Amino acid sequence: MSNFVTTEKGPLIPRNRDAHPVAYDPGYKTSVSRSPNLPLLSMESSPSEETGPTFGHGKLGALDNNLILNWTKGAAPAVGERILMHGRVLDENARPVPNTLLEIWQANAGGRYRHKKDTYLAPLDPNFGGCGRTLTDENGYYQFLTVRPGAYPWPNRGNDWRPMHIHISVYGHSFGQRLITQMYFEGDPLINHCPIAATIKNRAQLDALVAPLDLAHSRPLDYLAYKFDIVLRGRRQSMFENKLEGM
Amino acid sequence: MVQKLDTLVETASQTAGPYVHIGLMPTYAGNAGYYDQEIGVSPIEDGCEGEIIEITGSVYDGTGWAMRDALIESWQPDAKGVFPGQEGADPKVSGHCRFAADAETGEFTLRTVKPGKVKGRGGVVSAPHISLWVVARGINIGLQTRIYFEDEDNASDPLLARIEQRPRVDTLIARKTGEGKYRFDIRLQGEGETVFLDI
Numbered sequence: 001m002s003n004f005v006t007t008e009k010g011p012l013i014p015r016n017r018d019a020h021p022v023a024y025d026p027g028y029k030t031s032v033s034r035s036p037n038l039p040l041l042s043m044e045s046s047p048s049e050e051t052g053p054t055f056g057h058g059k060l061g062a063l064d065n066n067l068i069l070n071w072t073k074g075a076a077p078a079v080g081e082r083i084l085m086h087g088r089v090l091d092e093n094a095r096p097v098p099n100t101l102l103e104i105w106q107a108n109a110g111g112r113y114r115h116k117k118d119t120y121l122a123p124l125d126p127n128f129g130g131c132g133r134t135l136t137d138e139n140g141y142y143q144f145l146t147v148r149p150g151a152y153p154w155p156n157r158g159n160d161w162r163p164m165h166i167h168i169s170v171y172g173h174s175f176g177q178r179l180i181t182q183m184y185f186e187g188d189p190l191i192n193h194c195p196i197a198a199t200i201k202n203r204a205q206l207d208a209l210v211a212p213l214d215l216a217h218s219r220p221l222d223y224l225a226y227k228f229d230i231v232l233r234g235r236r237q238s239m240f241e242n243k244l245e246g247m
Numbered sequence: 248m249v250q251k252l253d254t255l256v257e258t259a260s261q262t263a264g265p266y267v268h269i270g271l272m273p274t275y276a277g278n279a280g281y282y283d284q285e286i287g288v289s290p291i292e293d294g295c296e297g298e299i300i301e302i303t304g305s306v307y308d309g310t311g312w313a314m315r316d317a318l319i320e321s322w323q324p325d326a327k328g329v330f331p332g333q334e335g336a337d338p339k340v341s342g343h344c345r346f347a348a349d350a351e352t353g354e355f356t357l358r359t360v361k362p363g364k365v366k367g368r369g370g371v372v373s374a375p376h377i378s379l380w381v382v383a384r385g386i387n388i389g390l391q392t393r394i395y396f397e398d399e400d401n402a403s404d405p406l407l408a409r410i411e412q413r414p415r416v417d418t419l420i421a422r423k424t425g426e427g428k429y430r431f432d433i434r435l436q437g438e439g440e441t442v443f444l445d446i
Contacts, residue, residue: 011368015445020260021387028262030385033309034435040445043406046367048378048393049446051330052322053343059284071281092254101286105270115266116277117316129281131270167263167270175322176446178380178389182261196262199387205259231255 010236012045012176013092021199028195029156049176050235055101057135064133067106067146071114071129078128080109080147082223085183085211088140089170092234096140102230103133103169104144111150111162120152145223151190163190163197172232183228184210260388267318267382268347275347287345290321290359295339297326297360302394302421302429305353306381309436313353316383317433320345321357321394323377328363361396367405374404376419381433391444394431395420410442418442 023035063070068078085104089097107113107130110122114130128147136142146166153161165182172178184191191197191210200206217225268276274285291299305313321344324330325337340360348355357377365373374395381390395401397420410416418441421429433441 012446016257017445019256021262023387025387028385028387031262031387032385033312034314034383034385035309035387036390036440036443037309037436038440038442040443041406041409042445043409044368045446046371046373046406047324047330047365048322048373048376051324051332053287053341054332055286059286061283064282090255092257094253094255103270103286105266113266113269114276114278115269117265129269129278131273131278131281133282133286167261167267169263169270175378175380176391178320179258179260180263180267180382180389181258182264199261200259202259205256208256209259209261231258233257234254 009050012049012174013234013236014042015233018202019205022201025195025199027157028199031199045176050174052171052173052175052177054099054173055135055171060133060135065142065144067104067128067130067132067144070132072127076127078108078147079125080128082145083148084143084145084217084219084223084225085166085228086141086143086214086217086225087228087230089136089142089172089230089232090140091172091177091232093237095234096136096138097172097232098136098138098140100136100173101133101171102136102142103131104146104166105131106146106149106166107152109147109150111152122150122152148185151188156195160195161190161193163188163194168228168230170230170232177232179230179232181230182209183226185226186210186212262384262387263318263382263389265316265384271318272345272347287320287343290323290340290342290344292339292341295325295360296337297363298427300359300361300427300429302357302359302431304355304431304433306348306355306383306433307435311437313348314383315348315350315353317348317355318345318382319347319355319357320380321359321377322380323359323362324365326360326363328365328375371405372403373406374401375399376404379433386435390435391446392433392441393419393444396423396429397421398423406444415442
């Protein structure tokens with residue numbers, strides 16, 4: 001057994017479940033049989049949640065955060081509206097989360113995924129794979145160059161369409177911070193018709209998934225920019241946190 | 248009006264969706280070679296200390312159907328209960344794995360090293376366990392749970408002790424099916440529903 005003293009930091013701040021989607025939502029049909037009926041078991045975090053995997057730059061390739069070029073290893077660019085997706089990863093204490101892995105995946109400009117199970121009639125782009133990954137820098141900043149994904153229809157109710165979106169997976173520095181979410185685009189009228197977006201009942205929390213057009217960070221004659229900040233769970237940091245044993 | 252807090256609100260989760268594999272497990276999704284090195288291929292390297300084990304199971308939805316599209320991540324310490332990154336950790340244990348239900352059978356397998364007991368805050372000792380995080384289409388926020396082992400002493404584990412309905416403890420305990428082999432099924436809903444965690 002380890003004699004390791006858990007951490008100099010306090011436990012993870014308990015998750016505010018009201019900030020998240022509901023598990024069961026009849027509008028999103030697949031959630032009906034995939035949502036637990038019984039309450040979750042709440043507990044203070046332990047080393048299992050307060051530690052987590054780390055990933056060095058050694059695993060990443062030079063084009064991993066460039067989805068316009070990474071599928072063809074730089075040989076030919078993907079079709080679509082060129083965009084810079086960028087922002088910061090912060091924690092609930094508003095501190096940047098440096099050196100954390102972000103992975104994204106998305107449909108191509110026509111709304112088609114390069115996945116064996118996607119059979120939508122929009123064609124694959126031979127120059128687009130649809131995934132990327134990067135590490136945040138020391139200030140928690142990240143960027144991806146990609147194309148704006150198309151909206152697409154999906155089998156749910158009779159005529160449901162996903163708004164344009166990019167899936168994002170983040171680790172943070174501990175397994176209890178693990179998060180997958182989706183970024184939407186400012187002005188997309190489909191957001192208000194999407195049963196998956198609607199699983200978030202707090203409108204401010206849904207609005208926080210909509211990236212604004214960021215002209216100041218666009219590059220003239222090249223790409224538009226969209227800004228997307230991500231907030232992960234934080235740790236309690238009180239000076240009264242680490243009580244001596246027996247006190 | 249009152250003063251403003253300095254804290255931020257966590258970003259809302261959204262489902263990982265049906266195509267999560269292209270982002271997290273490109274080879275599984277039919278896109279082998281996308282990245283030079285994939286993340287979470289194995290939690291261990293050859294030569295790590297401890298007992299190598301294989302855990303097999305399925306993720307069942309509320310109708311009893313073994314889901315073909317579930318993706319799971321695991322996180323654990325080494326055989327001595329030391330997490331990667333901590334002092335004295337086994338350098339051949341990364342502790343993190345990604346694995347998916349088989350698209351034909353719905354069955355998953357995790358090959359790893361059996362973790363050791365872990366001492367936490369205040370000296371509280373947890374029985375050996377592996378943390379899991381389950382995502383899929385229809386799961387709006389990743390589901391946390393744990394694998395414990397029936398051939399370990401789980402009597403004083405602080406998490407298992409918190410489960411009021413004692414028969415539900417069994418949903419977190421892997422059954423031994425052979426030498427180094429275990430079965431662990433996850434039931435999202437209904438009879439035998441797995442205890443999911445909010446930690």
